[in-house]
Amino acid sequence: MLEHLARVDLLDGPTPFQRLKRLEAVTGHRSLWAKRDDVAALGLGGNKLRSLEYWIGEAGRRGADILVVAGAPESNQCRLTAATAAKLGLDCLILHGGDPPAGEVGNLMLNRLLGAGIRFLGPVDEATRGRMAREAAEELAAAGRRPYLIGDPAVGALGYARAAEELVRQARSAGVDLRHVVLPGSMGPTEAGFLYGCALLDLDLTVHLVSVEYGADELATRIAVIVGAVETLAGVPAGDWRRRMRIHMDQLGPGYGRPTPESVAAVRTCAGLEGFFLEHTYTAKTFAGLLRMRGDGTIPADQPACFLHTGGVPALFGQVAADPSLVDPSLVAPP
Ligand SMILES: Cc1ncc(COP(=O)(O)O)c(C=O)c1O
The missing domain is CATH 3.40.50.1100 (Rossmann fold)
Known part of the structure:
Protein backbone atom coordinates (compact mmCIF):
# COMPACT_ATOMS: atom_id res chain seq x y z
CA MET A 1 0.00 0.00 0.00
CA LEU A 2 2.78 2.45 0.90
CA GLU A 3 5.63 0.50 -0.64
CA HIS A 4 7.25 3.56 -2.20
CA LEU A 5 8.10 5.06 1.23
CA ALA A 6 11.35 4.28 3.07
CA ARG A 7 10.85 1.77 5.86
CA VAL A 8 12.98 -0.54 7.97
CA ASP A 9 11.46 -3.74 9.35
CA LEU A 10 11.57 -3.71 13.15
CA LEU A 11 8.60 -5.94 13.97
CA ASP A 12 9.63 -9.25 12.39
CA GLY A 13 6.12 -10.01 11.15
CA PRO A 14 2.56 -9.32 12.33
CA THR A 15 1.77 -8.81 16.02
CA PRO A 16 -0.74 -11.29 17.53
CA PHE A 17 -4.46 -11.02 16.83
CA GLN A 18 -6.08 -12.78 19.78
CA ARG A 19 -9.59 -13.74 20.71
CA LEU A 20 -10.61 -12.65 24.23
CA LYS A 21 -12.82 -15.58 25.13
CA ARG A 22 -13.14 -15.03 28.87
CA LEU A 23 -13.99 -11.39 28.29
CA GLU A 24 -16.59 -12.45 25.76
CA ALA A 25 -18.17 -14.67 28.41
CA VAL A 26 -18.19 -11.89 31.02
CA THR A 27 -19.40 -9.11 28.72
CA GLY A 28 -21.83 -11.14 26.65
CA HIS A 29 -20.08 -10.16 23.44
CA ARG A 30 -19.79 -12.80 20.73
CA SER A 31 -16.57 -11.75 18.99
CA LEU A 32 -14.08 -9.74 21.01
CA TRP A 33 -10.43 -9.49 19.91
CA ALA A 34 -7.17 -7.80 20.80
CA LYS A 35 -4.50 -6.65 18.38
CA ARG A 36 -1.42 -7.06 20.54
CA ASP A 37 0.94 -4.32 19.44
CA ASP A 38 2.34 -4.50 22.96
CA VAL A 39 4.03 -7.74 21.91
CA ALA A 40 7.21 -7.49 19.87
CA ALA A 41 10.72 -8.85 19.98
CA LEU A 42 12.29 -5.40 20.20
CA GLY A 43 12.32 -3.16 23.28
CA LEU A 44 9.18 -4.71 24.88
CA GLY A 45 7.00 -3.56 21.98
CA GLY A 46 4.42 -0.82 21.56
CA ASN A 47 2.79 1.38 18.94
CA LYS A 48 5.84 3.58 18.44
CA LEU A 49 7.76 0.64 16.93
CA ARG A 50 5.51 0.92 13.88
CA SER A 51 6.27 4.63 13.66
CA LEU A 52 9.96 3.92 14.12
CA GLU A 53 9.90 1.65 11.07
CA TYR A 54 9.25 4.75 8.98
CA TRP A 55 11.32 7.19 11.07
CA ILE A 56 14.31 4.87 10.76
CA GLY A 57 13.61 4.48 7.04
CA GLU A 58 13.90 8.25 6.77
CA ALA A 59 16.95 8.36 9.08
CA GLY A 60 18.65 5.75 6.90
CA ARG A 61 17.89 7.70 3.73
CA ARG A 62 19.61 10.70 5.31
CA GLY A 63 22.60 8.65 6.53
CA ALA A 64 21.97 9.36 10.21
CA ARG A 146 24.54 13.10 11.44
CA PRO A 147 21.52 13.36 13.77
CA TYR A 148 17.95 12.39 12.95
CA LEU A 149 15.26 13.93 15.13
CA ILE A 150 12.58 11.34 15.89
CA GLY A 151 8.98 12.46 15.93
CA ASP A 152 7.67 13.82 12.61
CA PRO A 153 3.97 12.96 13.09
CA ALA A 154 3.16 12.31 9.43
CA VAL A 155 6.11 9.96 8.93
CA GLY A 156 5.25 8.23 12.21
CA ALA A 157 1.58 7.89 11.22
CA LEU A 158 2.49 5.77 8.20
CA GLY A 159 3.14 2.85 10.54
CA TYR A 160 -0.51 2.72 11.51
CA ALA A 161 -1.79 2.92 7.97
CA ARG A 162 0.18 -0.26 7.51
CA ALA A 163 -1.19 -1.66 10.78
CA ALA A 164 -4.76 -1.22 9.51
CA GLU A 165 -3.92 -3.44 6.55
CA GLU A 166 -2.22 -6.03 8.77
CA LEU A 167 -5.15 -6.13 11.19
CA VAL A 168 -7.81 -6.53 8.53
CA ARG A 169 -5.82 -9.27 6.83
CA GLN A 170 -5.55 -11.18 10.12
CA ALA A 171 -9.24 -10.66 10.90
CA ARG A 172 -10.32 -11.89 7.48
CA SER A 173 -8.17 -14.97 7.67
CA ALA A 174 -9.76 -15.73 11.07
CA GLY A 175 -13.18 -15.34 9.42
CA VAL A 176 -13.94 -12.16 11.40
CA ASP A 177 -15.74 -9.22 9.82
CA LEU A 178 -14.42 -6.51 12.18
CA ARG A 179 -16.91 -3.70 12.75
CA HIS A 180 -15.31 -1.79 15.64
CA VAL A 181 -11.72 -0.99 16.58
CA VAL A 182 -10.99 0.81 19.85
CA LEU A 183 -7.73 2.69 20.43
CA PRO A 184 -6.39 5.59 22.51
CA GLY A 185 -6.85 9.16 21.34
CA SER A 186 -3.73 11.13 22.28
CA MET A 187 -1.21 13.14 20.24
CA GLY A 188 -2.69 11.86 16.99
CA PRO A 189 -0.16 10.02 14.77
CA THR A 190 -1.36 6.51 15.61
CA GLU A 191 -5.00 7.48 15.21
CA ALA A 192 -4.44 9.49 12.03
CA GLY A 193 -2.43 6.70 10.42
CA PHE A 194 -5.01 4.10 11.32
CA LEU A 195 -7.89 6.20 9.98
CA TYR A 196 -5.93 6.93 6.83
CA GLY A 197 -5.26 3.22 6.32
CA CYS A 198 -8.92 2.33 6.91
CA ALA A 199 -9.93 4.94 4.33
CA LEU A 200 -7.46 3.71 1.70
CA LEU A 201 -8.73 0.17 2.22
CA ASP A 202 -12.36 1.39 2.26
CA LEU A 203 -13.07 -0.61 5.42
CA ASP A 204 -16.58 -0.77 6.78
CA LEU A 205 -15.80 -0.28 10.46
CA THR A 206 -16.00 2.34 13.20
CA VAL A 207 -12.76 3.57 14.76
CA HIS A 208 -13.45 4.51 18.38
CA LEU A 209 -10.89 6.87 19.88
CA VAL A 210 -10.96 7.04 23.66
CA SER A 211 -9.40 10.38 24.50
CA VAL A 212 -6.69 10.13 27.15
CA GLU A 213 -5.20 13.58 26.72
CA TYR A 214 -7.09 16.33 24.86
CA GLY A 215 -10.60 17.63 24.43
CA ALA A 216 -12.56 16.25 21.48
CA ASP A 217 -12.09 19.31 19.24
CA GLU A 218 -8.35 19.51 19.79
CA LEU A 219 -7.93 15.79 19.20
CA ALA A 220 -9.98 15.97 15.99
CA THR A 221 -7.98 18.97 14.77
CA ARG A 222 -4.66 17.27 15.49
CA ILE A 223 -5.75 14.19 13.59
CA ALA A 224 -6.99 16.21 10.62
CA VAL A 225 -3.67 18.07 10.35
CA ILE A 226 -1.71 14.81 10.44
CA VAL A 227 -3.97 13.04 7.92
CA GLY A 228 -3.47 16.02 5.58
CA ALA A 229 0.31 15.74 5.96
CA VAL A 230 0.19 11.97 5.39
CA GLU A 231 -1.81 12.46 2.19
CA THR A 232 0.89 14.82 0.94
CA LEU A 233 3.72 12.53 1.99
CA ALA A 234 2.20 9.38 0.55
CA GLY A 235 0.79 11.15 -2.49
CA VAL A 236 -2.55 9.38 -2.07
CA PRO A 237 -5.69 11.22 -0.88
CA ALA A 238 -7.74 9.44 1.79
CA GLY A 239 -11.19 10.63 0.71
CA ASP A 240 -13.76 10.82 3.50
CA TRP A 241 -11.64 9.35 6.32
CA ARG A 242 -13.64 11.19 9.03
CA ARG A 243 -16.84 9.19 8.70
CA ARG A 244 -15.38 6.16 10.55
CA MET A 245 -14.11 8.21 13.52
CA ARG A 246 -15.91 8.49 16.90
CA ILE A 247 -14.24 10.33 19.77
CA HIS A 248 -15.18 9.34 23.32
CA MET A 249 -14.48 11.67 26.24
CA ASP A 250 -15.87 9.61 29.11
CA GLN A 251 -12.57 8.06 30.32
CA LEU A 252 -10.24 11.06 30.58
CA GLY A 253 -11.14 11.62 34.24
CA PRO A 254 -8.85 14.13 35.97
CA GLY A 255 -6.53 14.22 32.96
CA TYR A 256 -3.57 12.77 31.07
CA GLY A 257 -1.66 10.13 33.01
CA ARG A 258 -4.05 10.30 35.96
CA PRO A 259 -5.65 6.94 36.86
CA THR A 260 -9.40 6.59 37.31
CA PRO A 261 -11.49 3.95 39.13
CA GLU A 262 -12.39 2.65 35.66
CA SER A 263 -8.72 2.35 34.61
CA VAL A 264 -7.92 0.50 37.86
CA ALA A 265 -10.76 -1.92 37.16
CA ALA A 266 -9.68 -2.34 33.52
CA VAL A 267 -6.10 -3.26 34.47
CA ARG A 268 -7.32 -5.94 36.84
CA THR A 269 -10.03 -7.21 34.50
CA CYS A 270 -7.57 -7.71 31.64
CA ALA A 271 -4.93 -9.29 33.83
CA GLY A 272 -7.40 -11.51 35.68
CA LEU A 273 -9.39 -12.68 32.67
CA GLU A 274 -6.91 -12.66 29.81
CA GLY A 275 -3.47 -12.66 31.42
CA PHE A 276 -2.09 -9.51 29.83
CA PHE A 277 -1.36 -6.07 31.20
CA LEU A 278 -2.51 -2.51 30.65
CA GLU A 279 -1.17 0.75 32.10
CA HIS A 280 -3.09 3.79 33.26
CA THR A 281 -2.05 6.50 30.78
CA TYR A 282 -3.23 4.99 27.48
CA THR A 283 -4.43 1.43 27.39
CA ALA A 284 -6.42 1.00 30.62
CA LYS A 285 -8.59 4.02 29.87
CA THR A 286 -9.07 2.79 26.33
CA PHE A 287 -10.06 -0.64 27.52
CA ALA A 288 -12.41 0.89 30.08
CA GLY A 289 -13.95 2.80 27.18
CA LEU A 290 -14.49 -0.45 25.30
CA LEU A 291 -16.21 -1.98 28.34
CA ARG A 292 -18.45 1.07 28.64
CA MET A 293 -19.32 0.93 24.91
CA ARG A 294 -20.11 -2.74 25.22
CA GLY A 295 -22.26 -2.06 28.29
CA ASP A 296 -24.37 0.70 26.75
CA GLY A 297 -24.76 -0.99 23.37
CA THR A 298 -22.49 1.37 21.38
CA ILE A 299 -20.74 -1.88 20.47
CA PRO A 300 -23.54 -4.43 19.98
CA ALA A 301 -22.93 -8.02 21.09
CA ASP A 302 -23.01 -9.41 17.54
CA GLN A 303 -20.60 -6.94 15.88
CA PRO A 304 -16.96 -8.11 16.01
CA ALA A 305 -14.79 -5.65 17.92
CA CYS A 306 -11.06 -5.30 18.49
CA PHE A 307 -9.09 -3.56 21.22
CA LEU A 308 -5.86 -2.19 19.76
CA HIS A 309 -3.28 -2.62 22.53
CA THR A 310 -0.69 0.07 21.90
CA GLY A 311 1.74 -1.10 24.60
CA GLY A 312 3.37 1.08 27.23
CA VAL A 313 3.23 -1.57 29.95
CA PRO A 314 6.68 -0.71 31.46
CA ALA A 315 5.09 2.52 32.74
CA LEU A 316 2.82 0.44 35.01
CA PHE A 317 5.73 -0.19 37.39
CA GLY A 318 6.28 3.52 38.05
CA GLN A 319 2.54 4.18 38.27
CA VAL A 320 2.04 1.54 40.94
CA ALA A 321 5.21 2.56 42.83
CA ALA A 322 3.81 6.11 42.97
CA ASP A 323 0.35 4.94 44.05
CA PRO A 324 0.09 1.42 45.52
CA SER A 325 -3.69 1.76 45.79
CA LEU A 326 -3.81 1.10 42.04
CA VAL A 327 -3.61 -2.62 42.81
CA ASP A 328 -6.12 -2.53 45.68
CA PRO A 329 -8.73 -5.21 44.83
CA SER A 330 -11.40 -3.35 46.80
CA LEU A 331 -11.44 -0.70 44.06
CA VAL A 332 -12.35 -3.18 41.34
CA ALA A 333 -15.84 -3.06 39.91
CA PRO A 334 -17.08 -5.92 37.73
CA PRO A 335 -17.02 -5.04 34.00
C1 LIG B 1 1.36 3.03 24.79
C2 LIG B 1 0.91 4.20 23.98
N1 LIG B 1 -0.32 4.21 23.48
C3 LIG B 1 -0.79 5.24 22.77
C4 LIG B 1 -0.01 6.36 22.53
C5 LIG B 1 -0.58 7.50 21.75
O1 LIG B 1 -0.07 7.51 20.46
P1 LIG B 1 -0.10 8.84 19.62
O2 LIG B 1 0.94 9.76 20.20
O3 LIG B 1 0.26 8.41 18.25
O4 LIG B 1 -1.47 9.41 19.73
C6 LIG B 1 1.30 6.40 23.03
C7 LIG B 1 2.15 7.57 22.82
O5 LIG B 1 3.27 7.64 23.20
C8 LIG B 1 1.77 5.29 23.76
O6 LIG B 1 3.02 5.28 24.27
Whole structure:
Protein backbone atom coordinates (compact mmCIF):
# COMPACT_ATOMS: atom_id res chain seq x y z
CA MET A 1 0.00 0.00 0.00
CA LEU A 2 2.78 2.45 0.90
CA GLU A 3 5.63 0.50 -0.64
CA HIS A 4 7.25 3.56 -2.20
CA LEU A 5 8.10 5.06 1.23
CA ALA A 6 11.35 4.28 3.07
CA ARG A 7 10.85 1.77 5.86
CA VAL A 8 12.98 -0.54 7.97
CA ASP A 9 11.46 -3.74 9.35
CA LEU A 10 11.57 -3.71 13.15
CA LEU A 11 8.60 -5.94 13.97
CA ASP A 12 9.63 -9.25 12.39
CA GLY A 13 6.12 -10.01 11.15
CA PRO A 14 2.56 -9.32 12.33
CA THR A 15 1.77 -8.81 16.02
CA PRO A 16 -0.74 -11.29 17.53
CA PHE A 17 -4.46 -11.02 16.83
CA GLN A 18 -6.08 -12.78 19.78
CA ARG A 19 -9.59 -13.74 20.71
CA LEU A 20 -10.61 -12.65 24.23
CA LYS A 21 -12.82 -15.58 25.13
CA ARG A 22 -13.14 -15.03 28.87
CA LEU A 23 -13.99 -11.39 28.29
CA GLU A 24 -16.59 -12.45 25.76
CA ALA A 25 -18.17 -14.67 28.41
CA VAL A 26 -18.19 -11.89 31.02
CA THR A 27 -19.40 -9.11 28.72
CA GLY A 28 -21.83 -11.14 26.65
CA HIS A 29 -20.08 -10.16 23.44
CA ARG A 30 -19.79 -12.80 20.73
CA SER A 31 -16.57 -11.75 18.99
CA LEU A 32 -14.08 -9.74 21.01
CA TRP A 33 -10.43 -9.49 19.91
CA ALA A 34 -7.17 -7.80 20.80
CA LYS A 35 -4.50 -6.65 18.38
CA ARG A 36 -1.42 -7.06 20.54
CA ASP A 37 0.94 -4.32 19.44
CA ASP A 38 2.34 -4.50 22.96
CA VAL A 39 4.03 -7.74 21.91
CA ALA A 40 7.21 -7.49 19.87
CA ALA A 41 10.72 -8.85 19.98
CA LEU A 42 12.29 -5.40 20.20
CA GLY A 43 12.32 -3.16 23.28
CA LEU A 44 9.18 -4.71 24.88
CA GLY A 45 7.00 -3.56 21.98
CA GLY A 46 4.42 -0.82 21.56
CA ASN A 47 2.79 1.38 18.94
CA LYS A 48 5.84 3.58 18.44
CA LEU A 49 7.76 0.64 16.93
CA ARG A 50 5.51 0.92 13.88
CA SER A 51 6.27 4.63 13.66
CA LEU A 52 9.96 3.92 14.12
CA GLU A 53 9.90 1.65 11.07
CA TYR A 54 9.25 4.75 8.98
CA TRP A 55 11.32 7.19 11.07
CA ILE A 56 14.31 4.87 10.76
CA GLY A 57 13.61 4.48 7.04
CA GLU A 58 13.90 8.25 6.77
CA ALA A 59 16.95 8.36 9.08
CA GLY A 60 18.65 5.75 6.90
CA ARG A 61 17.89 7.70 3.73
CA ARG A 62 19.61 10.70 5.31
CA GLY A 63 22.60 8.65 6.53
CA ALA A 64 21.97 9.36 10.21
CA ASP A 65 24.37 8.04 12.84
CA ILE A 66 22.57 9.29 15.98
CA LEU A 67 18.87 9.42 16.90
CA VAL A 68 17.63 12.33 18.99
CA VAL A 69 14.31 12.00 20.79
CA ALA A 70 12.49 14.08 23.40
CA GLY A 71 9.80 13.07 25.87
CA ALA A 72 8.80 12.62 29.48
CA PRO A 73 10.89 10.21 31.58
CA GLU A 74 8.09 7.65 31.28
CA SER A 75 7.89 8.05 27.48
CA ASN A 76 7.44 4.83 25.54
CA GLN A 77 8.63 6.56 22.38
CA CYS A 78 11.98 7.33 24.04
CA ARG A 79 12.38 3.72 25.22
CA LEU A 80 11.61 2.26 21.80
CA THR A 81 13.90 4.75 20.08
CA ALA A 82 16.72 3.74 22.44
CA ALA A 83 16.02 0.05 21.80
CA THR A 84 15.99 0.57 18.04
CA ALA A 85 19.24 2.53 18.18
CA ALA A 86 20.83 -0.28 20.20
CA LYS A 87 19.63 -2.93 17.75
CA LEU A 88 20.84 -1.01 14.69
CA GLY A 89 24.16 0.14 16.19
CA LEU A 90 23.22 3.83 16.20
CA ASP A 91 23.77 6.28 19.03
CA CYS A 92 20.78 7.73 20.84
CA LEU A 93 20.34 10.98 22.77
CA ILE A 94 17.20 11.33 24.88
CA LEU A 95 16.02 14.70 26.17
CA HIS A 96 13.62 14.44 29.09
CA GLY A 97 11.50 17.26 30.37
CA GLY A 98 11.68 17.63 34.16
CA ASP A 99 14.39 16.79 36.68
CA PRO A 100 15.95 13.40 37.40
CA PRO A 101 13.58 11.46 39.69
CA ALA A 102 14.84 10.01 42.98
CA GLY A 103 14.44 6.41 41.79
CA GLU A 104 14.58 5.20 38.19
CA VAL A 105 11.96 2.61 37.27
CA GLY A 106 10.05 1.63 34.15
CA ASN A 107 11.07 3.23 30.88
CA LEU A 108 13.74 5.47 32.36
CA MET A 109 15.52 2.50 33.91
CA LEU A 110 15.26 0.61 30.62
CA ASN A 111 16.72 3.57 28.71
CA ARG A 112 19.82 3.39 30.93
CA LEU A 113 20.18 -0.33 30.19
CA LEU A 114 19.80 0.36 26.48
CA GLY A 115 22.81 2.67 26.65
CA ALA A 116 21.13 5.91 25.58
CA GLY A 117 22.60 9.28 26.48
CA ILE A 118 20.07 11.02 28.73
CA ARG A 119 19.72 14.74 29.47
CA PHE A 120 17.17 16.32 31.79
CA LEU A 121 15.94 19.72 30.68
CA GLY A 122 14.25 20.85 33.90
CA PRO A 123 10.64 22.08 34.00
CA VAL A 124 9.91 22.94 30.34
CA ASP A 125 6.66 22.81 28.39
CA GLU A 126 6.21 20.61 25.32
CA ALA A 127 7.02 23.39 22.84
CA THR A 128 10.23 24.34 24.64
CA ARG A 129 11.24 20.68 24.86
CA GLY A 130 10.74 20.36 21.11
CA ARG A 131 12.82 23.48 20.44
CA MET A 132 15.59 22.20 22.71
CA ALA A 133 15.58 18.89 20.85
CA ARG A 134 15.99 20.70 17.52
CA GLU A 135 18.85 22.74 19.01
CA ALA A 136 20.53 19.59 20.33
CA ALA A 137 20.34 18.06 16.84
CA GLU A 138 21.84 21.23 15.34
CA GLU A 139 24.69 21.15 17.86
CA LEU A 140 25.40 17.53 17.02
CA ALA A 141 25.44 18.36 13.30
CA ALA A 142 27.80 21.28 13.92
CA ALA A 143 30.09 18.84 15.73
CA GLY A 144 30.20 16.57 12.67
CA ARG A 145 27.52 14.04 13.65
CA ARG A 146 24.54 13.10 11.44
CA PRO A 147 21.52 13.36 13.77
CA TYR A 148 17.95 12.39 12.95
CA LEU A 149 15.26 13.93 15.13
CA ILE A 150 12.58 11.34 15.89
CA GLY A 151 8.98 12.46 15.93
CA ASP A 152 7.67 13.82 12.61
CA PRO A 153 3.97 12.96 13.09
CA ALA A 154 3.16 12.31 9.43
CA VAL A 155 6.11 9.96 8.93
CA GLY A 156 5.25 8.23 12.21
CA ALA A 157 1.58 7.89 11.22
CA LEU A 158 2.49 5.77 8.20
CA GLY A 159 3.14 2.85 10.54
CA TYR A 160 -0.51 2.72 11.51
CA ALA A 161 -1.79 2.92 7.97
CA ARG A 162 0.18 -0.26 7.51
CA ALA A 163 -1.19 -1.66 10.78
CA ALA A 164 -4.76 -1.22 9.51
CA GLU A 165 -3.92 -3.44 6.55
CA GLU A 166 -2.22 -6.03 8.77
CA LEU A 167 -5.15 -6.13 11.19
CA VAL A 168 -7.81 -6.53 8.53
CA ARG A 169 -5.82 -9.27 6.83
CA GLN A 170 -5.55 -11.18 10.12
CA ALA A 171 -9.24 -10.66 10.90
CA ARG A 172 -10.32 -11.89 7.48
CA SER A 173 -8.17 -14.97 7.67
CA ALA A 174 -9.76 -15.73 11.07
CA GLY A 175 -13.18 -15.34 9.42
CA VAL A 176 -13.94 -12.16 11.40
CA ASP A 177 -15.74 -9.22 9.82
CA LEU A 178 -14.42 -6.51 12.18
CA ARG A 179 -16.91 -3.70 12.75
CA HIS A 180 -15.31 -1.79 15.64
CA VAL A 181 -11.72 -0.99 16.58
CA VAL A 182 -10.99 0.81 19.85
CA LEU A 183 -7.73 2.69 20.43
CA PRO A 184 -6.39 5.59 22.51
CA GLY A 185 -6.85 9.16 21.34
CA SER A 186 -3.73 11.13 22.28
CA MET A 187 -1.21 13.14 20.24
CA GLY A 188 -2.69 11.86 16.99
CA PRO A 189 -0.16 10.02 14.77
CA THR A 190 -1.36 6.51 15.61
CA GLU A 191 -5.00 7.48 15.21
CA ALA A 192 -4.44 9.49 12.03
CA GLY A 193 -2.43 6.70 10.42
CA PHE A 194 -5.01 4.10 11.32
CA LEU A 195 -7.89 6.20 9.98
CA TYR A 196 -5.93 6.93 6.83
CA GLY A 197 -5.26 3.22 6.32
CA CYS A 198 -8.92 2.33 6.91
CA ALA A 199 -9.93 4.94 4.33
CA LEU A 200 -7.46 3.71 1.70
CA LEU A 201 -8.73 0.17 2.22
CA ASP A 202 -12.36 1.39 2.26
CA LEU A 203 -13.07 -0.61 5.42
CA ASP A 204 -16.58 -0.77 6.78
CA LEU A 205 -15.80 -0.28 10.46
CA THR A 206 -16.00 2.34 13.20
CA VAL A 207 -12.76 3.57 14.76
CA HIS A 208 -13.45 4.51 18.38
CA LEU A 209 -10.89 6.87 19.88
CA VAL A 210 -10.96 7.04 23.66
CA SER A 211 -9.40 10.38 24.50
CA VAL A 212 -6.69 10.13 27.15
CA GLU A 213 -5.20 13.58 26.72
CA TYR A 214 -7.09 16.33 24.86
CA GLY A 215 -10.60 17.63 24.43
CA ALA A 216 -12.56 16.25 21.48
CA ASP A 217 -12.09 19.31 19.24
CA GLU A 218 -8.35 19.51 19.79
CA LEU A 219 -7.93 15.79 19.20
CA ALA A 220 -9.98 15.97 15.99
CA THR A 221 -7.98 18.97 14.77
CA ARG A 222 -4.66 17.27 15.49
CA ILE A 223 -5.75 14.19 13.59
CA ALA A 224 -6.99 16.21 10.62
CA VAL A 225 -3.67 18.07 10.35
CA ILE A 226 -1.71 14.81 10.44
CA VAL A 227 -3.97 13.04 7.92
CA GLY A 228 -3.47 16.02 5.58
CA ALA A 229 0.31 15.74 5.96
CA VAL A 230 0.19 11.97 5.39
CA GLU A 231 -1.81 12.46 2.19
CA THR A 232 0.89 14.82 0.94
CA LEU A 233 3.72 12.53 1.99
CA ALA A 234 2.20 9.38 0.55
CA GLY A 235 0.79 11.15 -2.49
CA VAL A 236 -2.55 9.38 -2.07
CA PRO A 237 -5.69 11.22 -0.88
CA ALA A 238 -7.74 9.44 1.79
CA GLY A 239 -11.19 10.63 0.71
CA ASP A 240 -13.76 10.82 3.50
CA TRP A 241 -11.64 9.35 6.32
CA ARG A 242 -13.64 11.19 9.03
CA ARG A 243 -16.84 9.19 8.70
CA ARG A 244 -15.38 6.16 10.55
CA MET A 245 -14.11 8.21 13.52
CA ARG A 246 -15.91 8.49 16.90
CA ILE A 247 -14.24 10.33 19.77
CA HIS A 248 -15.18 9.34 23.32
CA MET A 249 -14.48 11.67 26.24
CA ASP A 250 -15.87 9.61 29.11
CA GLN A 251 -12.57 8.06 30.32
CA LEU A 252 -10.24 11.06 30.58
CA GLY A 253 -11.14 11.62 34.24
CA PRO A 254 -8.85 14.13 35.97
CA GLY A 255 -6.53 14.22 32.96
CA TYR A 256 -3.57 12.77 31.07
CA GLY A 257 -1.66 10.13 33.01
CA ARG A 258 -4.05 10.30 35.96
CA PRO A 259 -5.65 6.94 36.86
CA THR A 260 -9.40 6.59 37.31
CA PRO A 261 -11.49 3.95 39.13
CA GLU A 262 -12.39 2.65 35.66
CA SER A 263 -8.72 2.35 34.61
CA VAL A 264 -7.92 0.50 37.86
CA ALA A 265 -10.76 -1.92 37.16
CA ALA A 266 -9.68 -2.34 33.52
CA VAL A 267 -6.10 -3.26 34.47
CA ARG A 268 -7.32 -5.94 36.84
CA THR A 269 -10.03 -7.21 34.50
CA CYS A 270 -7.57 -7.71 31.64
CA ALA A 271 -4.93 -9.29 33.83
CA GLY A 272 -7.40 -11.51 35.68
CA LEU A 273 -9.39 -12.68 32.67
CA GLU A 274 -6.91 -12.66 29.81
CA GLY A 275 -3.47 -12.66 31.42
CA PHE A 276 -2.09 -9.51 29.83
CA PHE A 277 -1.36 -6.07 31.20
CA LEU A 278 -2.51 -2.51 30.65
CA GLU A 279 -1.17 0.75 32.10
CA HIS A 280 -3.09 3.79 33.26
CA THR A 281 -2.05 6.50 30.78
CA TYR A 282 -3.23 4.99 27.48
CA THR A 283 -4.43 1.43 27.39
CA ALA A 284 -6.42 1.00 30.62
CA LYS A 285 -8.59 4.02 29.87
CA THR A 286 -9.07 2.79 26.33
CA PHE A 287 -10.06 -0.64 27.52
CA ALA A 288 -12.41 0.89 30.08
CA GLY A 289 -13.95 2.80 27.18
CA LEU A 290 -14.49 -0.45 25.30
CA LEU A 291 -16.21 -1.98 28.34
CA ARG A 292 -18.45 1.07 28.64
CA MET A 293 -19.32 0.93 24.91
CA ARG A 294 -20.11 -2.74 25.22
CA GLY A 295 -22.26 -2.06 28.29
CA ASP A 296 -24.37 0.70 26.75
CA GLY A 297 -24.76 -0.99 23.37
CA THR A 298 -22.49 1.37 21.38
CA ILE A 299 -20.74 -1.88 20.47
CA PRO A 300 -23.54 -4.43 19.98
CA ALA A 301 -22.93 -8.02 21.09
CA ASP A 302 -23.01 -9.41 17.54
CA GLN A 303 -20.60 -6.94 15.88
CA PRO A 304 -16.96 -8.11 16.01
CA ALA A 305 -14.79 -5.65 17.92
CA CYS A 306 -11.06 -5.30 18.49
CA PHE A 307 -9.09 -3.56 21.22
CA LEU A 308 -5.86 -2.19 19.76
CA HIS A 309 -3.28 -2.62 22.53
CA THR A 310 -0.69 0.07 21.90
CA GLY A 311 1.74 -1.10 24.60
CA GLY A 312 3.37 1.08 27.23
CA VAL A 313 3.23 -1.57 29.95
CA PRO A 314 6.68 -0.71 31.46
CA ALA A 315 5.09 2.52 32.74
CA LEU A 316 2.82 0.44 35.01
CA PHE A 317 5.73 -0.19 37.39
CA GLY A 318 6.28 3.52 38.05
CA GLN A 319 2.54 4.18 38.27
CA VAL A 320 2.04 1.54 40.94
CA ALA A 321 5.21 2.56 42.83
CA ALA A 322 3.81 6.11 42.97
CA ASP A 323 0.35 4.94 44.05
CA PRO A 324 0.09 1.42 45.52
CA SER A 325 -3.69 1.76 45.79
CA LEU A 326 -3.81 1.10 42.04
CA VAL A 327 -3.61 -2.62 42.81
CA ASP A 328 -6.12 -2.53 45.68
CA PRO A 329 -8.73 -5.21 44.83
CA SER A 330 -11.40 -3.35 46.80
CA LEU A 331 -11.44 -0.70 44.06
CA VAL A 332 -12.35 -3.18 41.34
CA ALA A 333 -15.84 -3.06 39.91
CA PRO A 334 -17.08 -5.92 37.73
CA PRO A 335 -17.02 -5.04 34.00
C1 LIG B 1 1.36 3.03 24.79
C2 LIG B 1 0.91 4.20 23.98
N1 LIG B 1 -0.32 4.21 23.48
C3 LIG B 1 -0.79 5.24 22.77
C4 LIG B 1 -0.01 6.36 22.53
C5 LIG B 1 -0.58 7.50 21.75
O1 LIG B 1 -0.07 7.51 20.46
P1 LIG B 1 -0.10 8.84 19.62
O2 LIG B 1 0.94 9.76 20.20
O3 LIG B 1 0.26 8.41 18.25
O4 LIG B 1 -1.47 9.41 19.73
C6 LIG B 1 1.30 6.40 23.03
C7 LIG B 1 2.15 7.57 22.82
O5 LIG B 1 3.27 7.64 23.20
C8 LIG B 1 1.77 5.29 23.76
O6 LIG B 1 3.02 5.28 24.27
